[in-house]
Amino acid sequence: MPAMSSISTPQKIIIAGGVAGxxxxxxxxxxxxxxxxxxxxxxxxxxGPYISxxxxxxxxxxxxxxxxxxxxHVQTPEKITAWFNVDVKTNTELVSIDRDNKTVMVNDRVTGQKEIMPYDKLVLALGAEPITPRGIEGADGKQVFHLTTLEDLDGIKQYIKDEGAKTVVVIGGAFIGLEAAENLRLLGLDVSVVERLRHIFPPADGDMVYPLEKELNAHGVNLITEGTVTKVTPGEVELASGRQIPAELVIMAAGVKARLDIPKAAGLKTGKTGLAVNEFMQTSDKDIYAVGDMVETPNLLLRGLDYPDKNKMLAxxxxxxRQGRLAADHICGKETKYxxxxxxWVCKVFGKAIGMTGLSCHQLDEVMGKDGRQDGRxxxxxxxxxxxxxxxxxxxxLTVKIHFDVKNGKLLGGQVTGPENAGVDKQTDVLAVALxxxxxxxxxxxxxxxxxPPFGSAKDAVNMAGFVAGNVLRGDVEVVHAADFAFETSKGKRKSLADYFVLDVRSPKEFENGHIDGAVNIPLGDLRKRLDEVPKHKPIISxxxxxxxxxxxxxxxxxxxxxxxxxxxxYRAVFEGGFDDGLKPVIKRWAPN
Amino acid sequence: MPAMSSISTPQKIIIAGGVAGxxxxxxxxxxxxxxxxxxxxxxxxxxGPYISxxxxxxxxxxxxxxxxxxxxHVQTPEKITAWFNVDVKTNTELVSIDRDNKTVMVNDRVTGQKEIMPYDKLVLALGAEPITPRGIEGADGKQVFHLTTLEDLDGIKQYIKDEGAKTVVVIGGAFIGLEAAENLRLLGLDVSVVERLRHIFPPADGDMVYPLEKELNAHGVNLITEGTVTKVTPGEVELASGRQIPAELVIMAAGVKARLDIPKAAGLKTGKTGLAVNEFMQTSDKDIYAVGDMVETPNLLLRGLDYPDKNKMLAxxxxxxRQGRLAADHICGKETKYxxxxxxWVCKVFGKAIGMTGLSCHQLDEVMGKDGRQDGRxxxxxxxxxxxxxxxxxxxxLTVKIHFDVKNGKLLGGQVTGPENAGVDKQTDVLAVALxxxxxxxxxxxxxxxxxPPFGSAKDAVNMAGFVAGNVLRGDVEVVHAADFAFETSKGKRKSLADYFVLDVRSPKEFENGHIDGAVNIPLGDLRKRLDEVPKHKPIISxxxxxxxxxxxxxxxxxxxxxxxxxxxxYRAVFEGGFDDGLKPVIKRWAPN
Known part of the structure; x- marks a missing residue:
């Protein structure tokens, strides 16, 4: 049965998924x-039972x-129907797509009744589903919850109430895991977070997330990085190391993956991480669109780079x-490209916040390739x-770190941390627009x-970052990073403090409060007079x-x-970035995860 | 005596003015x-006695x-000398410039001693001085103060203490005047602000500043717009209208003008509002630079517009x-253009804030000229x-207003108001970078x-402004502004409510709480069913x-x-923008000042 739609017949549009996109x-x-x-x-x-x-x-x-x-509850089905004349079917799931006949089969999750519905255009907005990492014994225990739906929320609240749970392990140290950890801690629970990778917020660099890790510890959260959970039992979680952590409740926040079963079964083209779409959000079938967490879209920063995986799923x-809007536009005949x-992104962790835009340094190391790294691009x-x-x-x-292309100074990314109400979001947004x-x-x-005065500075935070980066770009100053002493980085081989005369130009009082191993203190104001104390045969770190x-x-x-x-x-970047006074890492950091 | 400088002789650089630039x-x-x-x-x-x-x-x-x-005190002369090896002479003023001999005469304001100093490069950073409007009798009274220097500050504080002043009139309703009003009110004084123009913050539009004017009133500040002070007597200020206002203290914050006497006497070229400089901050004499409030520089938004005064003094x-940096760069042989x-700009007024970037609507009316206005550009x-x-x-x-070119959608300016800690500065900065x-x-x-959730929205404030403006630009929606009913605007002749059927699509409760005169209430959810109640012979305002x-x-x-x-x-833009329910202005607004 071919599609019968024409300009004079009303178009039948089915959208599978009633949240954001x-x-x-x-x-x-x-x-x-x-x-x-x-x-x-x-x-x-x-x-689910709720929309939007x-x-x-x-x-x-x-x-x-x-x-x-x-x-x-941002919207109710009743309001959506009244305002938009949209037929909203809750508790109704997409089962399969018959592309030849342009129909979908749907299942009423309450009655179990199946129905075939015809479409002229189909929009898939099935989202992503939480991952349960492989190899965790007991991961299906009744004390194990995800935290992505209102049902999850109700389930956890009820479980804490019914079981009087006092200990919780959160598996995963990204947005949802850390927000869950903070809010469970606020409830008074003993909270541990287990992150598989070297640091929390894996997209960011280790030196930027270290202050957040300290903040978690300061609020009594037990943070374990490079930890792999192997077993969940009632009351406990066991790591690969053999360590056991009390856990009457377990929150599984180890990431999400695109829901691809149905589109795959329908023969729609997929990429490595999500459904493939063009810039109008059309799948490989021109009458089927897809938007949101289930699709993969290009990262603007990877344009022009010789890197294979330019498209990524993004939750x-x-x-x-935006994708939902663009798909609608295209269905209505308007070609606006994604x-x-x-x-x-930005995230609050207790009294601190972290924001990021573009690619972090360890991501740049990865996408610019080994050659890129050796070339110090x-x-x-x-x-x-x-x-x-x-x-x-x-x-x-605040701490503002910006990353740039050394050939042309082009901004490639920025990361910002600071107190929660100090405009981390503002600086991130300014960098995002500039990027x-x-x-x-x-x-x-x-x-x-x-x-x-209440809002900024005459030389504002991003101006300051620009001044310093501009000086580096133009060769007006040469810098070393603490990380250069801990790792091989994009700028070259690992450095050694022993090769330098280390000059601390702060006041004697600042010096006493902590300094780099072996540093000599000559306050800046005295330096011109005391240059004879600085040896000429060695390079100097000031x-x-x-x-x-x-x-x-x-x-x-x-x-x-x-x-x-x-x-x-x-020195602030040394201790705040997770390095000790010998410029060795206190935390393991942005070697690619 | 010609200049003797060469590459091998140390350059003598004199900078007149030791604050920002x-x-x-x-x-x-x-x-x-x-x-x-x-x-x-x-x-x-x-x-003055202080630097920086x-x-x-x-x-x-x-x-x-x-x-x-x-x-x-951001810096002391001692610190500047120690860190930068700069010779700082406080209480020392520039008297005159001898361009032929490349010398300046300076005056020690403590000893009265004059000195001739040679320069290779001279940088003028003389700033601006506060204006005392003409025709104010008694403006030199001892109770009349400016508020631009630390000496002014000390003088006012001492005067309040000595005289027990309880009433103050602030003349001028822009940044300094309003910040002074707020802080004097916090001290418990009875504060009146007299602004000569139609509204406070003259660069902004009346509909955006009205909430700030209400905020001033709510905090007990007596605000008088379109008020001209004619006479200051001990204890009182008199307006042109004859009205008398108690004023044991008077703060003169009626704007500033560039300090041009010395450069003019030296024959340097000036513009209408400040000293003329090129993009390297050089004056008409290549060895004399000028920076800061005393120069006039081009407004980026006026590029490509047929408008005579593209350069303006900006305090x-x-x-x-930035200008100070660029002048230094150029003196050192580096050509970075301003x-x-x-x-x-951004300003706090008690619990609210206002920010602006680019040109406001009334400024656009002015710079785009009468033709521009008639064309609705x-x-x-x-x-x-x-x-x-x-x-x-x-x-x-928040309230976000963005202004754009209707030919190509180019952003021309933005204004933001809202509570003081709600990110007015953030939205302003995002718009500033975009501009x-x-x-x-x-x-x-x-x-x-x-x-x-703690920082923004998935569709963020500036996205929302973009969606709505994009819809207008593409012709997806036609809008009228409350102002269209009060004034002739850039979009054409003044409109009349009587020509429209006015349809209020809010809930009956919202309607009861206030609505536009003559509006008929059909809630949005009922509109499709009740379309027969909407007449076809008249245009509709929804x-x-x-x-x-x-x-x-x-x-x-x-x-x-x-x-x-x-x-x-x-409706929020109606009452918040200073219009009554008949769409008539409660305040007089952005007809050009």
Missing amino acids: GMSCATRLRTDQQRLSEQSLITVLER YANCGIPYALSGVIPTDDAL LAGPAN RGNIGT HDWVTVHPVNHAGYYPGSCR TAGMTVEDLEHLELAYA YCQVGYRGYLGYRILKQDGYDAVNLDGG | GMSCATRLRTDQQRLSEQSLITVLER YANCGIPYALSGVIPTDDAL LAGPAN RGNIGT HDWVTVHPVNHAGYYPGSCR TAGMTVEDLEHLELAYA YCQVGYRGYLGYRILKQDGYDAVNLDGG
Whole structure:
């Protein structure tokens, strides 16, 4: 039975999945500018009992930070039907797709009744499902929960109430795992987090997440990195190391994977991580679209790079919503292209926050390839600017790390950490827009940002990062990173402190409070007079607390003919980045995971 | 005596002015990459007793929000000399420039001694001085103060203490005036603000500043707009209207003007508002540079527009600092061009904040000229997004207005208001970067910004503004603004409510709480069923609270063949923008000042 649709017959559009991407598509379809969009028959299938709920808020409803999970219901089926004339079928799941006949089979999860429904256009927004890592014995125990749906939330709350659970192990140290850990800790539980990789927030660099790891510890969370759970028993979790951790409750937050069974069975083309779509969100069948966590889309930063996996599945609400809009536009005859992802995110961990956009240094090491790494094609700088004028109450320091192409200065990524209310999100957004616009680090120097003492600085955080990176790019300063002493990096072989005269240009009091092993203290103000104390036969590392006085010391030395380098980010980047005073890593860091 | 400088002789560089731009220049000069920059002789002349102090913080030191004005001393001359080997002469003012002999005459303000100093390069950073409006009798009274220097600050504090002043009139309703008003109010004084123009923050549009004006009133500040002070007597201020206002203290914050007497006397070229400089900050004499509030620089937004005054004096710390760096670079042989201004600013007014970047609508009306206005070359949209996920505690609404070129969608400016800690600065910065990058409103739709419930929304504030503006740009929706009913605007002649059927698509409860005169209430969910109640012979205005349901109503009407428009920003934009229920202005607004 061939499709009978024509311009004069109302289009039948079925959307499978009623949360972010699917619901954006449904509402946009009805409001699209096409003359007949009011007449089209739009059906949304949602396998769960709720549509369009705020799944990003679920961890916060555990603790009551969001007082009741009613607040998470963004829309009701009744409202969607009334406002958009969309037929919403909850508790109804897609079973299979018959592409030849352009029909889908759906299953009513309450009655078990199956139904065949015809479509002119089908939009898949099936999302992703949580992964249960292989080889965990007992992972199907009744005390083991995921935390991605409202049912999961209700299940966990009920379980804690019924069983009086006091100990919990969260498996996975990314967004959901850490948000769950924070909120379960707020409930008073003993919380452990087990992360398989070397550090939490795997997309970010180890030196940026170390402050967050310390924050977790400071709030009594027992964090275990490079830990592999092998067994779950009632009351305990066992690691590959043999270590046992009390766990009356287990939250499985070890990542998600695209739901591909149904599209695969229908013969739709898939990539390595998700369903393949073109820039209009069409699958390999032109009448079937797919959006959200189940598809893989190109990373903008990988354009022009010789890297095989440019498309990746991405579980982020913003892109899902945009993709839903674009699929609707295309169904209605408007060709707006999806522009790809840059991977912007932010997360709160107790009193601190971390944000990132673009690619981190360890990701750049990976995607630029071994040759790229040996050629030192990318570099980074670390600055510690204040969130707003230092003299205005509430001022505090952020850490901003930006990564750039050393050939042309193009911004490749940025990471920001700091106190939760200090504008980590703002700096991340400024960098995200600059990255999207293809700006260079020198462009960051010129940005004219909003300044008044309660809000920023005349030289704002991103300007400062631009100044320092611009100096590096132009060869106005040579820097070494603490990491250069711990690992081989993109800039070359591992360095040794013994090859340098290490000059601490801070005040004697700062020096006493901690310094790099073997450093000699000559305060910056004395350096010109005491240059004879600095040997000429060795290269010099100049450093201070955050990098600026170290840079001034570097300039004095260079102009006097010394072979000098400045320590990127200063002593603060050493201890905050997880290095000891011998510039050895306290934490294992961004060697590719 | 001709200049004797050569590459082998140390360069003598004199910088007149030791605050933002001057001090940035001095420090950058010493750290510049030029081989001989360590040898150059750098002298900073500062007419006041302090250098490099944080003048932006002065208003906050009035009230003690900044606890002591010691906090405002960013640098001391001793530290600058020790770190940078710069000779700092405080209490020393530039008297005159002898360009032929390349010397300056300076005056020691303590001893009265004059001195002639030779220079190879001279950098002028004389700043701006506060204006005392003409025609104010008694403006030289001892109770009348400016508020731009630490001496002013000390003087006011002492005067309040000595005289027990309880009433104050602030003349001028821009940054300094309003910050002064807030901080004097915090001290418990009875504060009046008299602004000569139609509204406070003259660069912004009236509909955006109205919430700030209400905030001032709510905190007991007596705000008088379109008020001209004619007379100051001990204890009172008199307006042109004859009205008398108690004022034991008067703060004169009526704007600033570039200090041009000395450069003019030296024959340097000036523009209408400041000293003329090229993109390397050189004046008409290649050995004399000028930076900061005293120069006029091009507004990036005016490029390509047929508008005579593209260069303007700008009293902002960020540009001053950048200019100082660039002048230093050029003196050291590096050609980095000043890229022009976009005019980004932000200001706190009690519990609210306002930020702006680019040109406001009334400024666009002005610079695009009468023809531009008649052609409707620019338009705007108003949205009221939440600062972060509505279900996360502390969520509140912002107002974001963006202005764009209707030919190509290019962003021309943005204005943001909201509670003081709700990220007004963040949204302003995001728009500022987008503006700098030459983005269109459609580019804003695609921006991938940082989202987690405590920080943002999956469709973030600037995305929302982009969606709505994109819809307008593409003709997917036609909007009217409340202002269209009050004034002739860039979109054409003044409209009349009587020509429309006004349809309120909100709930009956919202309707009862206030609605536009003569509106008929049909809730959105009922509209499809009750279309027979909407007449076909008249154009329809559809509106809701913030604009979205109004848009959905508009779509339903359009698809049924109605002639419809949506009300931009909804009912909230009406009352928040200073219009009454008849869409008449409660405040007088952005007709050009």
